[in-house]
């Protein structure tokens with residue numbers, strides 16, 4: 001009887017805190033970033049173990065008994081291999097352009113996608129990979145991506161390279177069938193709004209709210225990411241998150 005009461009209490013506690021019954025070992029690249037810091041918090045709040053990766057780990061001030069902060073660079077294969085091996089999920093939420101070639105291949109998101117796939121496909125029990133992409137990759141009408149409608153003259157060259165690199169990364173994943181990836185796409189606008197837990201999951205088309213806006217808070221985007229980490233509901237697909 002006492003055992004039954006303990007079990008019921010444990011189940012009630014898990015339901016009320018939203019904690020996962022099976023905690024995951026999650027690596028987060030970009031943990032110091034504007035999106036990544038929400039993802040770290042969401043994962044910890046849901047009972048997971050988190051490894052936050054940064055080139056300058058001292059800039060991550062958050063402390064938690066289930067949080068490890070490690071130094072790592074996505075351009076360093078040995079470091080990536082060491083950090084991701086044996087984990088359950090790797091989340092990639094990074095930005096940047098390497099060098100000044102101006103080519104989409106120089107976008108960090110594309111380079112990181114290639115690097116992680118190259119590391120993961122060799123592993124027997126490889127972690128799943130959740131890639132935070134860009135809204136430029138979303139269709140705003142059939143066959144037309146948002147990127148194609150952007151007024152190039154108003155966009156800094158570096159940002160254009162990043163957007164093209166996000167699309168290139170998505171196209172690259174489309175050919176990858178030996179790694180469990182999901183390309184999780186933000187809407188056009190991220191807000192600093194609260195965590196509501198209420199949003200929609202779409203596919204490769206941009207989701208609009210009743211007022212025609214395409215937006216979500218970073219906190220809710222983090223909820224969607226950790227939902228996907230826990231449920232693996234959209235393997236080898238692009239999904240989008242928006243209100």
Ligand SMILES: NC(=O)c1ccc[n+]([C@@H]2O[C@H](COP(=O)([O-])OP(=O)(O)OC[C@H]3O[C@@H](n4cnc5c(N)ncnc54)[C@H](OP(=O)(O)O)[C@@H]3O)[C@@H](O)[C@H]2O)c1
Nearest residue numbers: 030032033034035054055073074093094095132134135188
């Ligand atoms: N509307 C949209 O589509 C939209 C808008 C905003 C963001 N996003 C997406 O959201 C994601 C995160 O954006 P954010 O705004 O959070 O970016 P952010 O604040 O600029 O952070 C960028 C992150 O990239 C990491 N990084 C850069 N170079 C790295 C390297 N060589 N190795 C490892 N990590 C590296 C940085 O980590 P350290 O400096 O700590 O190493 C930093 O945490 C990106 O995928 C971005 O495309 C999409």
